[in-house]
Every structure is written in structure tokens, then in C-alpha cells.
Amino acid sequence: MIIRKHEKACIAFFSLQALIVFLVLVMAISPTFAKKKPAKVIVAYVTSWTSDIPDPKQMTHINYAFGHVNDLYNGVRIDHETRLQAIVDLKKKHTHLKVLLSIGGWGSGRFSEMASDKITRAQFAQDCARVVKQFHLDGIDIDWEYPTNSASGISSNVNDTHNFSLLMKAIRKAIGSKKLLTMASVASGKYVAFDMLEPYLNFVNIMTYDSGNPPYHHASLYRSAMSGNTTCEEAVTAHIAAGIPAHKLVLGIPFYGRGNKQEVKSFIDYKDLLKLQGLEKKWDDVAKANYMVNEQGEFVLSYETPESIKLKCNFIVTKGLLGAMYWEYAGDTDEGILRSTVYTGIFEYSLYRYLRIVNNRT
Template sequence: MVYVREPSNRKAVFCFYLFFLVVLVGWYPQTTLACKKADGVIIAYVTSWTAVMPDPAYVTHINYAFGHVNDNFDGVRVDKPERLQALVALKKQSPHLNVLLSIGGWGSGRFSEMAASPGRREEFAKDCLRIVEQFKLDGIDIDWEYPTSSAGGISSSPADTENFTLLMHDIRSAIGKGKLLTLASAANGKYIAFRDIASTVDFVNIMTYDSGNPPYHHASLYRSPLSGGTTCEEAVAAHVKAGMPVEKLVLGIPFYGRGNKKEVKSFIDYKDLLKLEGFEKKWDDEAKANYMINRDGEFVLTYETPESIALKCAYVRDQGLLGAMYWEYAGDTSEGILRRAVYNGIIK
């Protein structure tokens, strides 16, 4: 009797463990994917005019700046293509890394003329695919600053907003759903019909900086009497109101400060502003922003620190944004004071 029961018990135990294993195997990939989905993105803009190579351990995406609309209005021209190739080569040691070409930038024109023509749009989109395949990129980032505006010294048209939408649809059709399509956006959420491209793009990098110069903050998280034109909180709200899902928004962080021009140059990298002397560091607790004053108490510099970045990253997580981006990698110290702060705030 004992020997009869034993095989039966063993069979029951075996079936139990088999069932447990099947459940575990079925559950494990879903859990892994959920964790990956929950992880935030960190996008670093890396420029053609700097030489420093980024450390892939602290970023998930690199946006290479810049590519441009070519002189014929129907294709892409890449600044220093050999540097882009070197960035893509980082993927060999860091397979998680995504590298995109950012096309545009302040003062980069010919978008309006290209986007106004269906034929030129189509050819430009096809050339985006060529660039993606030639350089083995993970996608394209469009940095047209800004549709309908000639503030950057470029041509514009009232039809730019509508044509921007058509351009993004054309690029998506050309590169396919398997590649990333992103864009850089003004903090105020204007110029672009976000509701019309929400399902077309993967995410939006909000340029939540340059919203003021001393005596005002240029990238404050919240509003205070010292805040500039648009705060980070207001920028996110403007984009959501315009139709972009919050989970597709990426908050911009400047790795540079804005000076008063008289005592501190108007644009100063973080690594350089640390060397400034003769100024007192101040903290605006309402805006959650850093600034410096001179001996007369005058506001001379607006800038970021690891402490202000930590609060911005906490805001990103609390509000359900996708992650953070920064302009630009070379503005940081060699030790990576700011990039480590972003990484610790978003990923850890």
C-alpha cells in the first residue's frame, strides 16, 4: 500500500511544481517588462562642436546636435558625421543606449520651405530614413525652433503649425513604428498642434529653460516673484492642455546658467560657473531655484545645482512624466556632478 501511494504522491508533487513553474514563467516576463516600462528616460544632448564623449551609464538616450534641412529643402545634412558615428559606436558596449539625430536647433532654417511642399516633405522624410539606416540610429528628433516664428532668424509662415503636423506624419511613415520619433518643444507649449501628433511621436522634450534672465530665474520649477516667463510646472500643464499625454513628456534641465552680461556672461556652463568668485549663493524656496547675487544684493546669475535637479526629478516621478533631458552634456563637470544627480533622481 505504501509503495502504491508513493508514486501517486510524487506525481501530485510533480504536478504542483510544474504548475508553479508555468505560472512563474508566464509571470516573470510581464513583471520584467513592467519594471522596464516604469523606468524613466534620460536624454542627453551631445553637440557636434564639443569633444567630450558621454558616459552611457548615466543616460538612456543621446540626441546628437545637429542635423539640418539641406540647401535643396529635401534632405538632411549632418554636422561632423564622424562624431555621430563615434556616438553610435558606444552602443557596442552599452546595448541599452539609444542614439538619435536631432535635426534643427536655434537658427537652423529651411524647415518652413521644406514642410510647405508635399513633395519636399516626402523626400525629406525618406532622407531621414536614409540617415537612420546609414548611421544605425534609433530614431529622429525634430528641433524646429519654432514653427510660425522667425525669432531665430529663419523663415516662417502661418501655415507652419499645420505643416509641422504633416511633416511628423511623413517622417513616421518613412522610418516606421520601430524607430523613435521625438521633438523639442518651447516651454510655453505654443507653435505645435500637439493633439494632432500625440499618437505619432514617442515623446516630447520640453525646453524648460531660457525663460528669463537676471533678475529672474530661467528654469524655475514653480512660480515665485523671481520666476521668468514659464516655469516647469506651467510648461507641463500647457503641454497637457494642448493634448500631449503627460506620460509622453520629458522635462528639460539646463546644464548652464544665465548671467546678467555685466558681471557674468549671458550663457555660462555649469563647470565654469563653479569657478566664479565674489558672489553669494542664494536659494528661492518658493521657486525651488538657485541664484547668485553681487555685493550690492543684485541678482546676477540663475543656474541649477544637484539639489534643484533632485527636486525636478521628484516632480517628474510624482507627476508621471516619462523622464528628463538636459542641454547639454559638455556643460557638466568632468566628474559628472549634474548628470549623476539626474540619474539618481530618475533611475535610482
């Protein structure tokens, strides 16, 4: 068989294209293949009070919740250290995985006192470095809820915002540039000076949930008449305006719903809300949000589904955000309906967009 020169060129061209597609597919969908950090991240919060051992195949980072500021304001206290060690041990078989200790959480105090004093601030930062080394962690995640605000029952001070910036600078210096330093941020982007913090942070996990209770959505993607205080779109806009570039933003996704207390409890894991009886599922096509109503047609539950999560993942990729975060791993079903949706949405949709761009250029 005689193959003309132009046919050989075509075969070579398409063989090269096939090779590129194959390599991109493997590296995008299997983070374990690449030695470098994946282009996108999926951060799973894993709590000290649950017993689930997470499957690292569908995530890139685990934030272990929680550590706390100790009673002397000069160091770190960790909830259930043996569980943290068990989570860190997952890295032995899953070398792509990064594990961070998340310090703080709702109602976790003593931040204000610690950060306001130069000496205790420096001691705390050094203890963060000690914890990272002792437990072979990849970094520290700070979840102070919130500087200058005592809504969670913790102490606060008007100087907290400035002191928080000094604290993050001190932690960065103590743990070094090769370790990760991240933070959890309220959806509104308030309470901290992001323009000052940005140089010290690898990325910011936006808590784009808990923005409302029924009859309002607590984590809607876009604004509708039924949206809560802040939507995902508004939260991202606020953080970018405050000084964090899109490529350092990680969008939070709740693996739980918020109920009206009378018919559905205030917080209900996704795996449990699937068992609810006597409620009708509804969809807000403006907000891109799910909700349930009772027999009287009253909005009683705000929650996520794979369908709404897919749209959020598309939003993350198209807006150039770094990735997705979810609270929390144990809220999902045993088979991982939600976490597999996040993984597919972030990595496979990223690949689809990449290939479409490559195809348009050729």
C-alpha cells in the same frame, strides 16, 4: 530546530518580497539589465562642436545635435558625421543606449520652405529614413525653433503649424513604427498642434529653460516673483492641456546658467560657473531655484545645482512624467555631478516610490 507552519509561511513570504526588491532594484537602476525599454528615460543632448565622449551608464538616450534641412530643402545635412558615428559606436558596449539625430536647433532654418511643399516634405522624410539606416540610429528628434515664428532669424509661414503636423506624419511613415520620433518643444507649448502630433510621437522633450534673464530665473520649478516667463510646472500643465499625456513628457534641465552679461556672460556652463568669484549664492524657496547676487545684492546669475535638480526629478516621478532631458552633456563637471544627480533622482526615486506603493499594499 522545529519551524512551525506559520513561520515557514512568513519566511517564504519575506523571501519572495526580497526577491521582488532585488529584481526591481537591478532593473530600475541598471537599464542594461532589461531587454525592454526602461520605465523612465534620461535624454542627454550631445553636441557636434564639443569633443567629450559621453558615459552612457547614466543615460538611456543621446540626442546628437545637430542635423539640418539641406540647402535644397529635400534632405538632411549633418554636422561632423564622424563625431556622430563615434557616438553611435557607444551602443556596441552599451546595448541599452538609444541614439537619435536631432535636426534643427536655434537659428537652423529651411524648415518652413521644406514642410510647405508636398514633394520636398516627402523627400526630407525619406532622407531621415536613409540617415537612420546609414548611421544605425534609433530615431529622429525634430527641433524646429519654431513653426510660425522667426525670432531665431529663420523664415516662417502662417501655415507652419499645419505643415509641421504633416511633416511629422511623413517622417513617422518613412522611418516606421519601430524607430523613435521625438521633438523638442518650447516651454509654453506654443507653435504646434499637439493633439494632431501625439499619435506620431514617442515623447516630447520640453525645453524648460531660457525662460528669463537676471533678475529672473530661467528654469524655476514653481512660480515666484522672480520666475521668468514659464516655470516647469506651468510648462507641463500647458503640454498636457495641449494634448500630450504626462507619460510622453520629458522635462528639460539646463546644465548651464544665464548671466546678466555685465558681470556674468549670458550663457555659462555649470563647470565654469563653479569657478566664479565675488558672488553670493542664494536660494528661492518658492521657485525652488538657485541664483547668485553681486556685492550690491543684485541678481546676476540663474543656474541649477544638484539640490534643485533633485527636486525636479522628484517632480518628474510624482507627476508621472516619462523622464528628464538635459542640455547639454559637456556643461557638466568632469566627474558628472549633475548627470549623476539626474540618474539617481529618476531611477532610484522611482524605485523608492514603487517599493513604498508595494509596501502599502501588503
